[in-house]
Structures are given as structure tokens and as C-alpha cells.
Amino acid sequence: xxxxxxxxxxxxxxxxxxxxxxxxxxxxxxxxxxxxxxxxxxxxxxxxxxxxxxxxxxxxxxxxxxxxxxxxxxxxxxxxxxxxxxxxxxxxxxxxxxxxxxxxxxxxxxxxxxxxxxxxxxxxxxxxxxxxxxxxxxxxxxxxxxxxxxxxxxxxxxxxxxxxxxxxxxxxxxxxxxxxxxxxxxxxxxxxxxxxxxxxxxxxxxxxxxxxxxxxxxxxxxxxxxxxxxxxxxxxxxxxxxxxxxxxxxxxxxxxxxxxxxxxxxxxxxxxxxx
Amino acid sequence: xxxxxxxxxxxxxxxxxxxxxxxxxxxxxxxxxxxxxxxxxxxxxxxxxxxxxxxxxxxxxxxxxxxxxxxxxxxxxxxxxxxxxxxxxxxxxxxxxxxxxxxxxxxxxxxxxxxxxxxxxxxxxxxxxxxxxxxxxxxxxxxxxxxxxxxxxxxxxxxxxxxxxxxxxxxxxxxxxxxxxxxxxxxxxxxxxxxxxxxxxxxxxxxxxxxxxxxxxxxxxxxxxxxxxxxxxxxxxxxxxxxxxxxxxxxxxxxxxxxxxxxxxxxxxxxxxx
Numbered sequence: 001x002x003x004x005x006x007x008x009x010x011x012x013x014x015x016x017x018x019x020x021x022x023x024x025x026x027x028x029x030x031x032x033x034x035x036x037x038x039x040x041x042x043x044x045x046x047x048x049x050x051x052x053x054x055x056x057x058x059x060x061x062x063x064x065x066x067x068x069x070x071x072x073x074x075x076x077x078x079x080x081x082x083x084x085x086x087x088x089x090x091x092x093x094x095x096x097x098x099x100x101x102x103x104x105x106x107x108x109x110x111x112x113x114x115x116x117x118x119x120x121x122x123x124x125x126x127x128x129x130x131x132x133x134x135x136x137x138x139x140x141x142x143x144x145x146x147x148x149x150x151x152x153x154x155x156x157x158x159x160x161x162x163x164x165x166x167x168x169x170x171x172x173x174x175x176x177x178x179x180x181x182x183x184x185x186x187x188x189x190x191x192x193x194x195x196x197x198x199x200x201x202x203x204x205x206x207x208x209x210x211x212x213x214x215x216x217x218x219x220x221x222x223x224x225x226x227x228x229x230x231x232x233x234x235x236x237x238x239x240x241x242x243x244x245x246x247x248x249x250x251x252x253x254x255x256x257x258x259x260x261x262x263x264x265x266x267x268x269x270x271x272x273x274x275x
Numbered sequence: 276x277x278x279x280x281x282x283x284x285x286x287x288x289x290x291x292x293x294x295x296x297x298x299x300x301x302x303x304x305x306x307x308x309x310x311x312x313x314x315x316x317x318x319x320x321x322x323x324x325x326x327x328x329x330x331x332x333x334x335x336x337x338x339x340x341x342x343x344x345x346x347x348x349x350x351x352x353x354x355x356x357x358x359x360x361x362x363x364x365x366x367x368x369x370x371x372x373x374x375x376x377x378x379x380x381x382x383x384x385x386x387x388x389x390x391x392x393x394x395x396x397x398x399x400x401x402x403x404x405x406x407x408x409x410x411x412x413x414x415x416x417x418x419x420x421x422x423x424x425x426x427x428x429x430x431x432x433x434x435x436x437x438x439x440x441x442x443x444x445x446x447x448x449x450x451x452x453x454x455x456x457x458x459x460x461x462x463x464x465x466x467x468x469x470x471x472x473x474x475x476x477x478x479x480x481x482x483x484x485x486x487x488x489x490x491x492x493x494x495x496x497x498x499x500x501x502x503x504x505x506x507x508x509x510x511x512x513x514x515x516x517x518x519x520x521x522x523x524x525x526x527x528x529x530x531x532x533x534x535x536x537x538x539x540x541x542x543x544x545x546x547x548x549x
Contacts, residue, residue: 214397234405248395251393
């Protein structure tokens with residue numbers, strides 16, 4: 001299997017730049033094609049421009065939003081809620097996950113509780129959060145933390161359970177203390193899982209941050225979308241939807257980058273680069 | 276290297292088997308029961324307006340949801356949810372297979388799909404509402420627009436990752452395109468697809484609730500917000516509990532289906548691990 005790949009790799013490398021070029025070209029064509037189709041639909045009157053504004057108009061609106069300081073403040077508010085929520089969820093999930101994962105008794109005792117709590121949709125808590133905290137950042141944080149906590153927590157549980165039996169026994173027979181075992185055995189095993197959980201949680205946290213702003217009405221991009229909608233400013237709605245998509249894209253790419261960086265030593269990442 | 280020791284298996288005595296089941300059950304219900312009791316005690320010792328005790332909520336649950344409300348609010352919501360999930364999975368798998376198998380199409384659409392997946396689905400609600408009006412179809416469309424991406428992208432990845440040796444074997448055995456799809460591509464992609472389906476289901480549930488909170492005069496999401504705005508606290512809690520139960524029901528259905536569909540896969544994993 002390995003030989004097979006090595007043999008194939010050489011002629012491939014020569015054409016690698018060509019393939020990347022092709023990919024970039026096709027990808028750009030795809031985006032341009034999408035924009036052209038978008039422009040054509042209202043132009044040809046398939047959907048009235050009142051409901052689906054022209055692509056050019058929306059992009060121009062986006063450009064003018066980018067020059068608006070209030071827009072950037074709203075981005076800042078959304079991202080602040082996102083960051084605080086994600087941080088709380090990650091810390092809590094990592095600590096609890098490691099603790100529960102390492103103690104078999106806790107693991108067994110909490111299993112059903114976790115399985116019951118995890119599928120509860122976080123948006124179900126919105127009314128409760130509004131009652132308790134009102135229209136404040138805390139209400140949004142409750143939702144964000146609840147949703148992203150489980151993503152990380154479950155991954156950490158899996159990760160801690162995945163410690164190789166041979167490695168564990170070896171560590172024991174070499175007399176590693178508990179702290180050393182956590183540092184050199186459990187942490188490296190769990191890290192890939194933690195990173196996956198973090199990436200998922202980051203995406204979920206953004207969804208919930210914007211949802212909370214839309215439904216609860218805490219300030220941020222989500223509330224702005226609802227305002228534009230209420231004002232019938234559809235160009236604004238479309239442009240902000242695109243902005244939220246770009247925000248999600250940036251978060252995805254950033255976390256994928258961090259994942260690859262922090263796991264550069266790990267088989268799954270090294271293996272990918274050979275291919 | 277593991278040192279193999281095997282326990283001598285004594286034909287299980289009945290009392291011991293019973294004991295083991297009892298311990299398992301104790302572990303399973305122990306903590307939830309303890310938490311409920313603590314909650315109940317806390318609610319009676321220091322009654323808080325927003326946190327009624329579990330008994331009050333249970334009573335409200337029966338009063339609110341058992342009866343006509345079940346048919347007026349719960350069933351239509353569940354119907355839309357089910358339809359949305361089924362459509363998402365069907366569209367995702369069919370389009371994903373097509374895109375995954377056609378290289379130029381995949382490279383053409385990849386950046387676009389990455390972007391669409393990154394859009395937080397709830398922001399689509401105003402737009403879909405504008406284009407389709409406030410109808411049942413709109414709520415299903417919101418669910419599909421938001422929930423199709425995990426299945427779609429996972430199917431693309433799964434189809435792409437089909438083992439090349441197997442593809443070539445299938446070719447040399449002259450399997451037709453349909454047969455290759457049926458016996459090779461889809462099964463080998465199915466673990467990925469199922470991982471996508473799991474995400475799709477939870478996103479769909481969230482979207483069902485939000486679309487009803489936003490634009491509806493019936494349905495679960497609407498009811499819960501209505502209770503909250505009218506300070507019907509116990510009723511609101513019962514709605515939260517009901518949503519939780521629906522989430523658990525979905526997860527249970529998923530795990531049953533997954534066990535059936537991926538039985539071969541879990542089997543292989545177990546052999547590999549042993």
C-alpha cells in the first residue's frame with residue numbers, strides 16, 4: 001500500500017501546481033457564475049427585484065456597510081458574545097470532561113444524564129434565559145454556552161477514553177505520577193478530539209450568538225438583520241446575511257488552521273500531507 | 276503486548292444476573308433521580324418565581340400538552356420537522372453523490388458550498404419568509420435550507436474517499452455504474468453520511484423551533500414564547516421539557532437506524548480494535 005502511494009506520488013507532484021491552478025480557476029468560475037445567475041434572476045423578472053435585489057446592488061450595499069463604524073461595532077458585539085460563550089463552554093467542558101472521563105464511577109453515573117441533556121435543543125432555553133436575565137448579554141451567553149458545551153464535552157470524553165492500553169500500561173510500569181500521566185499521555189491523546197470539538201463548537205456558538213440576537217434582541221448583527229427586515233430594507237438583510245456567512249467562513253478556516261498547526265505532530269495531519 | 280488472562284465463566288446464577296441488572300439500573304437512574312429530588316427540595320425550601328419544582332412542571336405538562344394541544348401544536352410541528360429532515364437527507368445524499376463523483380462539478384462548487392454551509396441557518400428565516408410568505412412550506416424550506424449542508428458535504432467527502440483499489444476492482448469485474456453506486460460507493464460513504472445526518476437532525480430541530488418563534492401563530496416554538504410573554508412559567512417549562520423529549524426521541528431514532536445501517540462498519544471497527 002505504502003509503495004503504491006510513493007510510486008504514484010512522483011508524477012503527481014509535477015502536476016500539483018497545475019491541479020491547484022485548475023481548482024482555483026474552477027472555484028472562481030463557480031463563485032462568478034453564482035453571482036451572474038443571481039444578477040440574472042431579478043433582471044429577467046423570475047423573482048421581482050423587490051424580493052431578490054440585484055447582486056451588484058447587494059455587494060455595493062455591503063461595501064457601504066464596511067465603511068460604517070456602527071456595522072463594525074455590531075460585528076464586535078456579536079464576536080464578543082461568541083468569544084466569551086465559546087471560552088466558558090470550552091473551559092468547563094474540558095475540565096468536566098477530563099474529570100468524568102478519568103473516573104469510571106462518575107462516567108457510569110453520569111451517562112444517562114448526559115444522554116438526556118445533550119439532545120435538548122438550546123433554543124428551547126431562550127424563553128427561560130429571557131425571563132431570568134432579560135435582554136442582556138447573559139441571556140445570549142446561556143444559550144451559546146449550553147449549545148457549544150456539549151460539542152466539546154462529548155469529544156473530550158471520547159478522547160480520554162481513547163488512551164491506548166499499551167501506552168497506559170507502559171506509563172504505569174515506568175512509574176509516571178498522575179500529573180505526568182495527564183501531561184504526557186492523556187493530553188496528547190485527547191488533543192485531536194478536543195480540537196475537533198472546538199471547531200464544531202466554534203461554528204455552533206456563532207449560530208447561537210446570531211440566533212440569540214435575532215430572537216432575544218441583544219445588540220449585534222442578528223438584531224440588525226431583524227431591524228432591516230422590519231424596515232423592509234431587503235438589500236440590507238441580504239448584505240448582512242452574506243456578512244454572517246463570511247464570518248462563519250473565517251471562523252471555520254481559522255479553526256481548521258489552528259487544528260492543523262497544533263496537531264502537526266499527529267498522525268492524522270502528517271498522513272494527510274503525504275497524500 | 277497485552278497479557279491475556281481470561282476469567283473463568285461460571286454459568287451465571289440467576290440471583291447474580293438480577294443483581295447486575297439492578298446495579299445497572301441504579302447507575303442509569305440514580306443521578307437523574309437525585310437531581311430531580313434536589314431540585315424539588317430546593318424549589319419548596321426557597322420558591323423562586325422562574326424555577327418551579329418538578330412536580331408543578333409535570334402537572335403543567337399534562338394540563339398543557341395532553342389533549343387537543345397535542346394535535347393543534349405538537350403534531351404539525353413534528354410533521355414539518357420530519358418532512359424537513361427527510362427532504363434534507365434525500366437532497367443531500369443525491370446531490371452529494373452527484374457532486375462527489377464528478378470532479379469538475381466538485382471543484383466548481385466547493386467554495387460556494389463552503390460559504391453556504393458557513394451561513395448561520397437562522398438568518399435565512401427572514402429571506403425565506405419574504406420569498407415564500409408565512410406558510411407551512413416556508414417553515415419546511417427554512418429547515419431544508421439550513422439542515423441540508425451537513426449531509427451534503429459529508430456525502431461529498433464520503434463518496435470521494437471511496438477506496439481506489441475497490442473502485443478499480445469493481446471496474447475490472449465490470450460492475451455497471453448503478454451497481455457500483457449501490458454496492459460500493461454508497462456503503463463506503465455511509466459512515467460519513469450518517470455522521471452528517473446526526474448534525475442535520477439537531478440543526479433541523481433548532482430551525483423548527485426558531486422558525487415558529489419568528490413567524491407563526493401555532494406550533495411548539497410559538498407556544499413556548501407565548502407562555503413566556505404571558506408569564507405562564509410552569510407551562511413554559513413544560514414546553515422546554517417537551518422540546519427536550521423530542522430531541523431525545525430524535526436521538527433515539529437516529530441511534531436505532533444508525534445501528535442497523537452501519538452494523539457492518541461497527542463490526543469491522545470492533546475487529547480492528549481487538
